[in-house]
Amino acid sequence: MSAELLINVTPFETRVARVENGRAEELYIERECERGIKGNIYKGKVQRVIPGIQAAFVDIGMPKAGFLYVADVATARDADRVVEEATADEESEGAREEAPRPRRRVDITELLEERQQLLVQVSKEPIASKGPRLTSLISLAGRYLVYLPLLDHVGIAHRLDDPAERQRLLEVAHRIKPEGGGLIVRTVADGHSEEDLVRDLAFLQRLWADIANNMRLAPPGTMLYSDLNLYLRVMRDFVDDEVQKIHIDSRDAYDRMKQFATRFMPEVVERIFYYPGDRPLFDLYGVEQTLAQALQRKVPLKSGGYLVIEQTEALIVVDVNSGSFIKSRNLEETSFKTNLEAVYELVHQLRFRNLGGIVVIDFIDMQDEENRERLIEVLKEALRRDKAKSKVVQYSSLGLVEMTRKRTRDSLERLLMEECRHCGGVGKAKSARTICYQLFREIVAEARAYPAEKLMVIAHPSIIELLLGEEDDQVRRLEGFLGKTIELKSDEGLAPEDYEVALL
Numbered sequence: 001m002s003a004e005l006l007i008n009v010t011p012f013e014t015r016v017a018r019v020e021n022g023r024a025e026e027l028y029i030e031r032e033c034e035r036g037i038k039g040n041i042y043k044g045k046v047q048r049v050i051p052g053i054q055a056a057f058v059d060i061g062m063p064k065a066g067f068l069y070v071a072d073v074a075t076a077r078d079a080d081r082v083v084e085e086a087t088a089d090e091e092s093e094g095a096r097e098e099a100p101r102p103r104r105r106v107d108i109t110e111l112l113e114e115r116q117q118l119l120v121q122v123s124k125e126p127i128a129s130k131g132p133r134l135t136s137l138i139s140l141a142g143r144y145l146v147y148l149p150l151l152d153h154v155g156i157a158h159r160l161d162d163p164a165e166r167q168r169l170l171e172v173a174h175r176i177k178p179e180g181g182g183l184i185v186r187t188v189a190d191g192h193s194e195e196d197l198v199r200d201l202a203f204l205q206r207l208w209a210d211i212a213n214n215m216r217l218a219p220p221g222t223m224l225y226s227d228l229n230l231y232l233r234v235m236r237d238f239v240d241d242e243v244q245k246i247h248i249d250s251r252d253a254y255d256r257m258k259q260f261a262t263r264f265m266p267e268v269v270e271r272i273f274y275y276p277g278d279r280p281l282f283d284l285y286g287v288e289q290t291l292a293q294a295l296q297r298k299v300p301l302k303s304g305g306y307l308v309i310e311q312t313e314a315l316i317v318v319d320v321n322s323g324s325f326i327k328s329r330n331l332e333e334t335s336f337k338t339n340l341e342a343v344y345e346l347v348h349q350l351r352f353r354n355l356g357g358i359v360v361i362d363f364i365d366m367q368d369e370e371n372r373e374r375l376i377e378v379l380k381e382a383l384r385r386d387k388a389k390s391k392v393v394q395y396s397s398l399g400l401v402e403m404t405r406k407r408t409r410d411s412l413e414r415l416l417m418e419e420c421r422h423c424g425g426v427g428k429a430k431s432a433r434t435i436c437y438q439l440f441r442e443i444v445a446e447a448r449a450y451p452a453e454k455l456m457v458i459a460h461p462s463i464i465e466l467l468l469g470e471e472d473d474q475v476r477r478l479e480g481f482l483g484k485t486i487e488l489k490s491d492e493g494l495a496p497e498d499y500e501v502a503l504l
Helices: 076-087 163-178 194-215 232-235 251-264 265-273 286-295 331-353 368-385 414-415 432-449 461-468 472-482
Strands: 002-009 013-020 024-029 041-050 055-059 068-069 117-124 133-135 145-148 154-156 182-185 222-224 243-248 273-276 299-302 306-311 315-321 357-362 390-395 401-405 455-460 485-490 499-503
Touching: 002 232, 013 232, 024 232, 024 331, 024 414, 055 472, 068 117, 133 265, 145 194, 154 194, 154 265, 163 194, 194 222, 232 251, 243 251, 243 265, 251 265, 251 273, 265 273, 286 331, 299 472, 306 331, 315 331, 331 368, 331 414, 368 390, 368 485, 432 455, 432 461, 432 499, 455 461, 461 472, 461 485, 472 485
Parallel strands: 002 243, 068 133, 154 182, 243 273, 315 357, 455 485
Antiparallel strands: 002 013, 013 024, 041 055, 041 117, 041 222, 055 068, 117 133, 145 182, 299 306, 306 315, 357 401, 390 401, 455 499
Protein backbone atom coordinates (compact mmCIF):
# COMPACT_ATOMS: atom_id res chain seq x y z
CA MET A 1 0.00 0.00 0.00
CA SER A 2 1.30 3.47 -0.90
CA ALA A 3 0.89 6.40 1.46
CA GLU A 4 1.48 10.15 1.52
CA LEU A 5 2.32 12.43 4.43
CA LEU A 6 0.81 15.92 4.58
CA ILE A 7 2.57 18.40 6.86
CA ASN A 8 0.86 21.66 7.77
CA VAL A 9 3.15 24.05 9.66
CA THR A 10 2.22 27.36 11.29
CA PRO A 11 4.07 29.36 13.97
CA PHE A 12 1.69 28.07 16.64
CA GLU A 13 0.91 24.51 15.53
CA THR A 14 2.15 21.62 13.39
CA ARG A 15 -0.18 18.94 12.02
CA VAL A 16 0.78 15.78 10.17
CA ALA A 17 -1.69 13.50 8.38
CA ARG A 18 -0.95 10.08 6.92
CA VAL A 19 -3.10 9.48 3.84
CA GLU A 20 -3.74 5.94 2.60
CA ASN A 21 -5.83 5.22 -0.49
CA GLY A 22 -6.91 8.86 -0.61
CA ARG A 23 -8.17 8.98 2.99
CA ALA A 24 -6.48 10.43 6.07
CA GLU A 25 -5.96 7.51 8.47
CA GLU A 26 -3.77 9.06 11.15
CA LEU A 27 -3.36 12.58 12.49
CA TYR A 28 -0.66 14.01 14.73
CA ILE A 29 -0.89 17.49 16.24
CA GLU A 30 1.74 19.43 18.15
CA ARG A 31 1.04 22.88 19.52
CA GLU A 32 4.01 25.01 20.46
CA CYS A 33 2.45 25.95 23.78
CA GLU A 34 1.55 22.30 24.54
CA ARG A 35 4.48 20.46 23.02
CA GLY A 36 4.68 16.84 24.14
CA ILE A 37 7.38 15.69 26.52
CA LYS A 38 7.73 12.00 25.64
CA GLY A 39 11.42 11.22 25.15
CA ASN A 40 12.58 14.27 27.12
CA ILE A 41 15.28 13.66 29.73
CA TYR A 42 15.27 15.45 33.10
CA LYS A 43 17.31 15.62 36.26
CA GLY A 44 14.68 14.60 38.78
CA LYS A 45 14.29 14.42 42.55
CA VAL A 46 12.37 11.67 44.32
CA GLN A 47 9.39 13.13 46.18
CA ARG A 48 7.90 9.99 47.67
CA VAL A 49 8.60 6.25 47.60
CA ILE A 50 5.55 3.98 47.90
CA PRO A 51 6.54 0.38 48.73
CA GLY A 52 2.92 -0.83 48.54
CA ILE A 53 2.81 -0.36 44.76
CA GLN A 54 6.58 -0.55 44.19
CA ALA A 55 6.73 2.91 42.65
CA ALA A 56 7.88 6.45 43.34
CA PHE A 57 6.80 9.97 42.50
CA VAL A 58 9.60 12.05 40.98
CA ASP A 59 9.66 15.85 40.63
CA ILE A 60 10.88 16.85 37.16
CA GLY A 61 9.89 20.50 37.37
CA MET A 62 6.36 20.05 36.04
CA PRO A 63 2.99 20.71 37.75
CA LYS A 64 2.42 16.95 38.21
CA ALA A 65 5.11 14.63 39.50
CA GLY A 66 6.21 11.76 37.28
CA PHE A 67 5.48 8.12 38.13
CA LEU A 68 8.41 5.68 38.24
CA TYR A 69 7.85 1.90 38.61
CA VAL A 70 10.51 -0.33 40.16
CA ALA A 71 10.96 -2.20 36.85
CA ASP A 72 11.93 1.11 35.21
CA VAL A 73 14.64 1.96 37.74
CA ALA A 74 18.25 1.44 36.74
CA THR A 75 20.39 -0.22 39.39
CA ALA A 76 22.62 1.91 41.60
CA ARG A 77 25.69 0.70 39.68
CA ASP A 78 24.14 1.79 36.39
CA ALA A 79 23.06 5.14 37.81
CA ASP A 80 26.60 5.85 38.99
CA ARG A 81 27.88 5.35 35.44
CA VAL A 82 25.86 8.36 34.24
CA VAL A 83 28.55 10.73 35.49
CA GLU A 84 31.47 8.32 35.01
CA GLU A 85 30.76 7.98 31.30
CA ALA A 86 30.50 11.73 30.78
CA THR A 87 34.25 11.89 30.06
CA ALA A 88 34.29 8.77 27.89
CA ASP A 89 34.57 8.76 24.09
CA GLU A 90 32.15 10.01 22.48
CA GLU A 91 10.99 6.17 19.05
CA SER A 92 8.84 9.04 19.49
CA GLU A 93 4.95 8.79 19.48
CA GLY A 94 3.91 5.26 18.79
CA ALA A 95 7.10 4.42 16.80
CA ARG A 96 10.01 4.05 19.27
CA GLU A 97 10.88 0.46 20.14
CA GLU A 98 10.89 0.17 23.92
CA ALA A 99 13.85 -1.04 25.92
CA PRO A 100 13.27 -4.39 27.62
CA ARG A 101 12.43 -4.30 31.31
CA PRO A 102 14.75 -6.54 33.30
CA ARG A 103 12.95 -8.93 35.63
CA ARG A 104 14.46 -8.50 39.05
CA ARG A 105 12.95 -9.03 42.44
CA VAL A 106 14.25 -5.91 44.11
CA ASP A 107 12.27 -3.77 46.53
CA ILE A 108 12.02 -0.17 45.39
CA THR A 109 13.19 1.03 48.82
CA GLU A 110 16.55 -0.62 48.05
CA LEU A 111 16.92 1.50 44.92
CA LEU A 112 15.39 4.87 45.76
CA GLU A 113 14.96 7.15 48.73
CA GLU A 114 13.24 10.50 49.19
CA ARG A 115 15.16 13.56 47.96
CA GLN A 116 17.46 11.36 45.87
CA GLN A 117 18.47 12.91 42.54
CA LEU A 118 18.50 10.83 39.37
CA LEU A 119 18.30 11.02 35.61
CA VAL A 120 14.88 10.09 34.21
CA GLN A 121 13.21 10.02 30.81
CA VAL A 122 9.53 10.44 30.00
CA SER A 123 8.27 7.15 28.54
CA LYS A 124 4.59 8.11 28.41
CA GLU A 125 2.88 11.48 28.06
CA PRO A 126 0.66 12.81 30.85
CA ILE A 127 -2.91 11.71 30.08
CA ALA A 128 -5.99 13.32 31.66
CA SER A 129 -5.31 13.53 35.42
CA LYS A 130 -2.20 11.31 35.36
CA GLY A 131 1.34 12.65 35.45
CA PRO A 132 4.01 11.44 33.01
CA ARG A 133 5.33 7.88 33.19
CA LEU A 134 9.10 7.86 33.77
CA THR A 135 12.02 5.50 33.36
CA SER A 136 15.65 5.77 34.42
CA LEU A 137 16.60 3.23 31.74
CA ILE A 138 17.51 5.97 29.25
CA SER A 139 17.05 5.38 25.51
CA LEU A 140 18.08 7.71 22.69
CA ALA A 141 16.43 7.14 19.31
CA GLY A 142 18.36 7.69 16.12
CA ARG A 143 17.44 6.94 12.53
CA TYR A 144 18.43 3.26 12.54
CA LEU A 145 19.18 2.52 16.21
CA VAL A 146 17.95 3.13 19.72
CA TYR A 147 20.94 3.56 22.04
CA LEU A 148 20.60 2.27 25.63
CA PRO A 149 23.55 3.77 27.51
CA LEU A 150 22.69 2.11 30.84
CA LEU A 151 21.52 -1.32 29.74
CA ASP A 152 23.61 -4.15 28.30
CA HIS A 153 21.19 -5.51 25.69
CA VAL A 154 20.79 -6.06 21.96
CA GLY A 155 17.34 -6.27 20.37
CA ILE A 156 15.60 -5.79 17.08
CA ALA A 157 12.21 -4.38 16.04
CA HIS A 158 9.53 -7.05 15.74
CA ARG A 159 8.31 -5.64 12.40
CA LEU A 160 11.55 -6.74 10.73
CA ASP A 161 10.28 -10.14 9.72
CA ASP A 162 12.83 -11.35 7.12
CA PRO A 163 14.85 -14.00 9.06
CA ALA A 164 18.05 -13.48 7.04
CA GLU A 165 17.95 -9.68 7.41
CA ARG A 166 17.15 -9.96 11.12
CA GLN A 167 20.16 -12.20 11.63
CA ARG A 168 22.45 -9.87 9.66
CA LEU A 169 21.38 -6.79 11.59
CA LEU A 170 21.66 -8.57 14.94
CA GLU A 171 25.22 -9.58 14.10
CA VAL A 172 26.05 -5.99 13.15
CA ALA A 173 24.50 -4.71 16.38
CA HIS A 174 26.54 -7.12 18.49
CA ARG A 175 29.75 -6.05 16.71
CA ILE A 176 29.23 -2.30 17.18
CA LYS A 177 27.52 -2.36 20.59
CA PRO A 178 29.40 -0.16 23.11
CA GLU A 179 30.69 -1.96 26.19
CA GLY A 180 28.14 -1.85 28.99
CA GLY A 181 25.53 -0.22 26.77
CA GLY A 182 22.87 -1.61 24.49
CA LEU A 183 21.23 -1.21 21.09
CA ILE A 184 17.84 -1.86 19.53
CA VAL A 185 17.80 -2.06 15.75
CA ARG A 186 14.87 -0.12 14.32
CA THR A 187 12.60 -1.17 11.47
CA VAL A 188 14.03 1.43 9.06
CA ALA A 189 17.49 -0.19 9.33
CA ASP A 190 16.26 -2.86 6.92
CA GLY A 191 18.76 -3.08 4.03
CA HIS A 192 21.22 -0.51 5.42
CA SER A 193 24.93 -1.09 5.79
CA GLU A 194 27.04 -1.46 8.91
CA GLU A 195 28.62 1.93 8.14
CA ASP A 196 25.18 3.58 8.27
CA LEU A 197 24.54 2.08 11.69
CA VAL A 198 28.00 3.06 12.97
CA ARG A 199 27.44 6.70 11.96
CA ASP A 200 24.06 6.68 13.68
CA LEU A 201 25.57 5.25 16.87
CA ALA A 202 28.41 7.80 16.91
CA PHE A 203 25.88 10.64 16.83
CA LEU A 204 23.87 9.08 19.68
CA GLN A 205 27.01 8.58 21.81
CA ARG A 206 27.98 12.22 21.39
CA LEU A 207 24.47 13.19 22.39
CA TRP A 208 24.63 11.00 25.50
CA ALA A 209 28.00 12.46 26.53
CA ASP A 210 26.52 15.98 26.40
CA ILE A 211 23.52 14.92 28.51
CA ALA A 212 25.69 13.24 31.15
CA ASN A 213 28.04 16.24 31.31
CA ASN A 214 25.19 18.71 31.72
CA MET A 215 23.66 16.66 34.52
CA ARG A 216 26.59 17.39 36.83
CA LEU A 217 25.77 21.05 37.49
CA ALA A 218 22.08 21.16 36.63
CA PRO A 219 19.61 21.63 39.51
CA PRO A 220 16.76 19.12 39.96
CA GLY A 221 13.85 19.77 37.60
CA THR A 222 16.11 20.74 34.69
CA MET A 223 15.35 19.38 31.24
CA LEU A 224 18.58 18.06 29.77
CA TYR A 225 17.31 16.83 26.42
CA SER A 226 14.25 17.48 24.27
CA ASP A 227 13.18 15.27 21.39
CA LEU A 228 12.90 16.56 17.82
CA ASN A 229 9.88 18.62 16.79
CA LEU A 230 6.94 16.83 15.19
CA TYR A 231 7.81 17.09 11.50
CA LEU A 232 11.40 15.93 12.07
CA ARG A 233 10.18 13.05 14.27
CA VAL A 234 7.91 12.11 11.40
CA MET A 235 10.93 11.99 9.10
CA ARG A 236 12.85 9.85 11.56
CA ASP A 237 10.10 7.48 12.65
CA PHE A 238 7.28 7.26 10.12
CA VAL A 239 8.85 7.48 6.69
CA ASP A 240 9.13 3.96 5.31
CA ASP A 241 8.91 2.32 1.89
CA GLU A 242 5.13 2.83 1.84
CA VAL A 243 5.46 6.62 2.02
CA GLN A 244 5.85 7.76 -1.59
CA LYS A 245 5.43 11.51 -1.16
CA ILE A 246 5.79 14.05 1.64
CA HIS A 247 4.01 17.36 1.05
CA ILE A 248 4.78 20.36 3.27
CA ASP A 249 3.31 23.86 3.11
CA SER A 250 6.10 25.76 4.91
CA ARG A 251 9.23 26.80 3.02
CA ASP A 252 11.32 27.02 6.21
CA ALA A 253 10.21 23.59 7.45
CA TYR A 254 10.70 22.19 3.93
CA ASP A 255 14.33 23.38 3.92
CA ARG A 256 14.95 21.90 7.38
CA MET A 257 13.43 18.57 6.36
CA LYS A 258 15.57 18.51 3.22
CA GLN A 259 18.71 19.13 5.31
CA PHE A 260 17.70 16.45 7.82
CA ALA A 261 16.99 13.94 5.07
CA THR A 262 20.24 14.72 3.24
CA ARG A 263 22.22 13.96 6.40
CA PHE A 264 20.33 10.99 7.82
CA MET A 265 18.14 9.49 5.08
CA PRO A 266 19.28 10.52 1.58
CA GLU A 267 16.96 7.98 -0.05
CA VAL A 268 13.99 10.11 1.06
CA VAL A 269 15.17 13.49 -0.27
CA GLU A 270 13.45 13.08 -3.63
CA ARG A 271 10.11 12.31 -1.96
CA ILE A 272 9.85 15.70 -0.19
CA PHE A 273 7.78 18.34 -1.99
CA TYR A 274 7.04 21.94 -1.09
CA TYR A 275 3.36 22.88 -1.52
CA PRO A 276 2.94 26.62 -2.35
CA GLY A 277 -0.73 26.50 -3.36
CA ASP A 278 -3.35 29.01 -2.22
CA ARG A 279 -5.80 26.32 -1.16
CA PRO A 280 -4.89 24.90 2.28
CA LEU A 281 -3.14 21.53 2.00
CA PHE A 282 -5.49 19.79 4.46
CA ASP A 283 -8.51 21.09 2.55
CA LEU A 284 -7.14 19.80 -0.72
CA TYR A 285 -6.94 16.24 0.63
CA GLY A 286 -10.15 16.37 2.68
CA VAL A 287 -8.36 16.11 6.04
CA GLU A 288 -10.29 19.01 7.57
CA GLN A 289 -13.58 17.29 6.75
CA THR A 290 -12.32 14.01 8.24
CA LEU A 291 -11.20 15.87 11.36
CA ALA A 292 -14.56 17.60 11.79
CA GLN A 293 -16.34 14.24 11.60
CA ALA A 294 -13.91 12.68 14.09
CA LEU A 295 -15.07 15.15 16.73
CA GLN A 296 -18.68 14.00 16.44
CA ARG A 297 -20.36 11.18 18.37
CA LYS A 298 -22.28 9.89 15.37
CA VAL A 299 -20.42 8.55 12.35
CA PRO A 300 -22.53 7.80 9.22
CA LEU A 301 -21.95 4.69 7.09
CA LYS A 302 -22.43 4.69 3.32
CA SER A 303 -25.18 2.07 3.62
CA GLY A 304 -27.33 4.33 5.79
CA GLY A 305 -26.26 2.79 9.07
CA TYR A 306 -24.12 4.61 11.61
CA LEU A 307 -21.77 4.28 14.57
CA VAL A 308 -22.09 6.06 17.90
CA ILE A 309 -18.74 6.45 19.66
CA GLU A 310 -18.59 7.47 23.32
CA GLN A 311 -15.26 8.10 25.04
CA THR A 312 -15.30 7.83 28.84
CA GLU A 313 -12.59 7.78 31.50
CA ALA A 314 -12.82 4.00 31.81
CA LEU A 315 -13.40 2.78 28.25
CA ILE A 316 -14.55 3.47 24.69
CA VAL A 317 -18.10 2.38 23.84
CA VAL A 318 -19.14 1.84 20.20
CA ASP A 319 -22.73 1.15 19.16
CA VAL A 320 -23.47 -0.07 15.61
CA ASN A 321 -26.90 0.72 14.14
CA SER A 322 -28.41 -0.33 10.81
CA GLY A 323 -30.31 2.95 10.39
CA SER A 324 -32.12 3.07 7.04
CA PHE A 325 -30.22 0.13 5.46
CA ILE A 326 -32.90 -2.35 4.32
CA LYS A 327 -31.61 -3.48 0.92
CA SER A 328 -30.71 -7.04 1.90
CA ARG A 329 -33.06 -9.99 1.59
CA ASN A 330 -33.37 -10.67 5.32
CA LEU A 331 -32.48 -9.29 8.73
CA GLU A 332 -29.44 -11.55 9.20
CA GLU A 333 -27.90 -10.43 5.91
CA THR A 334 -28.64 -6.78 6.68
CA SER A 335 -26.98 -7.09 10.07
CA PHE A 336 -23.91 -8.87 8.67
CA LYS A 337 -23.34 -6.36 5.85
CA THR A 338 -23.78 -3.37 8.15
CA ASN A 339 -21.43 -4.90 10.72
CA LEU A 340 -18.77 -5.54 8.06
CA GLU A 341 -18.95 -1.93 6.89
CA ALA A 342 -18.85 -0.79 10.51
CA VAL A 343 -15.63 -2.75 11.16
CA TYR A 344 -13.60 -0.81 8.58
CA GLU A 345 -15.05 2.52 9.67
CA LEU A 346 -14.42 1.67 13.31
CA VAL A 347 -10.75 0.85 12.72
CA HIS A 348 -10.39 4.10 10.76
CA GLN A 349 -11.95 6.05 13.64
CA LEU A 350 -9.76 4.32 16.25
CA ARG A 351 -6.63 5.24 14.31
CA PHE A 352 -7.61 8.77 13.34
CA ARG A 353 -9.05 9.69 16.76
CA ASN A 354 -6.21 7.81 18.50
CA LEU A 355 -8.59 6.06 20.86
CA GLY A 356 -6.90 3.71 23.32
CA GLY A 357 -7.61 1.50 26.29
CA ILE A 358 -10.59 -0.84 26.56
CA VAL A 359 -13.01 -0.72 23.62
CA VAL A 360 -16.45 -2.34 23.87
CA ILE A 361 -18.36 -2.77 20.59
CA ASP A 362 -22.07 -3.50 20.38
CA PHE A 363 -22.49 -4.86 16.87
CA ILE A 364 -25.95 -5.52 15.46
CA ASP A 365 -27.15 -8.91 16.71
CA MET A 366 -26.54 -11.87 14.40
CA GLN A 367 -27.80 -15.41 14.92
CA ASP A 368 -25.50 -17.20 12.47
CA GLU A 369 -22.39 -18.35 14.34
CA GLU A 370 -20.36 -18.42 11.13
CA ASN A 371 -21.17 -14.74 10.52
CA ARG A 372 -20.18 -13.88 14.09
CA GLU A 373 -16.81 -15.62 13.76
CA ARG A 374 -16.20 -14.10 10.34
CA LEU A 375 -16.82 -10.63 11.76
CA ILE A 376 -14.15 -11.14 14.43
CA GLU A 377 -11.64 -12.30 11.80
CA VAL A 378 -12.35 -9.26 9.64
CA LEU A 379 -11.84 -6.98 12.65
CA LYS A 380 -8.48 -8.58 13.46
CA GLU A 381 -7.39 -8.32 9.85
CA ALA A 382 -8.38 -4.64 9.62
CA LEU A 383 -6.38 -3.87 12.78
CA ARG A 384 -3.16 -5.30 11.32
CA ARG A 385 -2.42 -2.03 9.53
CA ASP A 386 -2.65 -0.15 12.82
CA LYS A 387 0.75 0.66 14.36
CA ALA A 388 -0.74 0.64 17.87
CA LYS A 389 -0.89 -2.81 19.43
CA SER A 390 -4.38 -4.22 19.85
CA LYS A 391 -6.02 -7.41 21.08
CA VAL A 392 -9.52 -8.59 20.17
CA VAL A 393 -11.49 -10.78 22.56
CA GLN A 394 -14.34 -13.02 21.44
CA TYR A 395 -17.98 -12.14 22.17
CA SER A 396 -18.84 -11.68 25.82
CA SER A 397 -21.82 -13.37 27.49
CA LEU A 398 -23.80 -10.20 26.71
CA GLY A 399 -22.98 -10.40 23.00
CA LEU A 400 -20.46 -7.54 23.07
CA VAL A 401 -17.06 -7.61 21.39
CA GLU A 402 -14.26 -6.48 23.67
CA MET A 403 -10.83 -5.33 22.53
CA THR A 404 -7.91 -3.27 23.73
CA ARG A 405 -5.77 -0.78 21.85
CA LYS A 406 -2.54 0.58 23.26
CA ARG A 407 -2.91 4.15 24.48
CA THR A 408 0.11 6.13 23.28
CA ARG A 409 -1.01 9.74 23.62
CA ASP A 410 -4.10 11.84 24.21
CA SER A 411 -7.03 11.25 21.86
CA LEU A 412 -8.18 13.96 19.47
CA GLU A 413 -11.18 14.63 21.69
CA ARG A 414 -9.01 15.30 24.73
CA LEU A 415 -6.52 17.29 22.67
CA LEU A 416 -8.95 19.51 20.79
CA MET A 417 -12.03 19.72 23.01
CA GLU A 418 -12.84 20.61 26.60
CA GLU A 419 -15.60 19.86 29.04
CA CYS A 420 -18.77 21.78 28.31
CA ARG A 421 -19.23 24.27 31.14
CA HIS A 422 -22.98 24.24 30.58
CA CYS A 423 -23.55 20.48 30.89
CA GLY A 424 -20.60 19.48 33.08
CA GLY A 425 -19.30 17.09 30.46
CA VAL A 426 -22.33 14.79 30.39
CA GLY A 427 -23.40 15.93 26.92
CA LYS A 428 -26.81 17.12 28.13
CA ALA A 429 -28.05 20.23 29.88
CA LYS A 430 -31.04 21.09 32.06
CA SER A 431 -34.11 22.06 30.09
CA ALA A 432 -35.29 25.67 30.20
CA ARG A 433 -38.41 24.63 32.15
CA THR A 434 -36.28 22.83 34.75
CA ILE A 435 -34.19 25.97 35.17
CA CYS A 436 -37.37 28.07 35.55
CA TYR A 437 -38.71 25.88 38.35
CA GLN A 438 -35.29 25.87 40.04
CA LEU A 439 -35.40 29.66 39.80
CA PHE A 440 -38.89 29.74 41.37
CA ARG A 441 -37.62 27.77 44.36
CA GLU A 442 -34.73 30.19 44.84
CA ILE A 443 -37.11 33.19 44.63
CA VAL A 444 -39.23 31.70 47.44
CA ALA A 445 -36.14 31.04 49.56
CA GLU A 446 -34.76 34.56 49.04
CA ALA A 447 -38.11 36.25 49.70
CA ARG A 448 -38.56 34.35 52.98
CA ALA A 449 -35.02 34.94 54.18
CA TYR A 450 -34.70 38.67 53.48
CA PRO A 451 -37.20 41.57 53.62
CA ALA A 452 -37.80 43.27 50.26
CA GLU A 453 -40.70 44.87 48.42
CA LYS A 454 -39.86 43.26 45.09
CA LEU A 455 -37.35 40.98 43.40
CA MET A 456 -35.52 41.15 40.11
CA VAL A 457 -34.59 38.03 38.11
CA ILE A 458 -31.64 38.41 35.71
CA ALA A 459 -31.31 35.44 33.34
CA HIS A 460 -30.46 34.30 29.82
CA PRO A 461 -32.91 35.50 27.10
CA SER A 462 -34.21 31.95 26.54
CA ILE A 463 -35.23 31.70 30.21
CA ILE A 464 -36.80 35.17 30.28
CA GLU A 465 -38.74 34.35 27.10
CA LEU A 466 -40.20 31.23 28.75
CA LEU A 467 -41.06 33.16 31.93
CA LEU A 468 -42.90 35.79 29.89
CA GLY A 469 -44.60 33.18 27.73
CA GLU A 470 -45.64 29.68 28.80
CA GLU A 471 -44.68 30.22 32.44
CA ASP A 472 -46.22 33.66 32.81
CA ASP A 473 -49.15 32.27 34.83
CA GLN A 474 -46.70 30.63 37.25
CA VAL A 475 -44.85 33.93 37.73
CA ARG A 476 -48.13 35.72 38.53
CA ARG A 477 -49.16 33.00 40.99
CA LEU A 478 -45.77 33.25 42.67
CA GLU A 479 -46.19 37.04 43.03
CA GLY A 480 -49.56 36.46 44.70
CA PHE A 481 -48.14 33.77 46.96
CA LEU A 482 -45.26 35.97 48.12
CA GLY A 483 -47.05 39.31 48.03
CA LYS A 484 -44.11 40.78 46.12
CA THR A 485 -43.52 41.98 42.56
CA ILE A 486 -41.11 40.02 40.36
CA GLU A 487 -39.29 41.93 37.62
CA LEU A 488 -37.56 40.13 34.74
CA LYS A 489 -34.35 41.25 33.00
CA SER A 490 -32.56 39.55 30.11
CA ASP A 491 -28.75 39.24 29.98
CA GLU A 492 -27.13 37.55 26.96
CA GLY A 493 -23.84 37.35 28.86
CA LEU A 494 -25.24 34.67 31.15
CA ALA A 495 -25.31 30.98 30.31
CA PRO A 496 -28.80 29.41 30.20
CA GLU A 497 -28.35 27.70 33.57
CA ASP A 498 -26.94 30.81 35.28
CA TYR A 499 -29.16 33.49 36.79
CA GLU A 500 -29.32 36.05 39.59
CA VAL A 501 -32.07 36.94 42.05
CA ALA A 502 -31.73 40.51 43.36
CA LEU A 503 -33.71 41.98 46.26
CA LEU A 504 -35.00 45.54 45.61
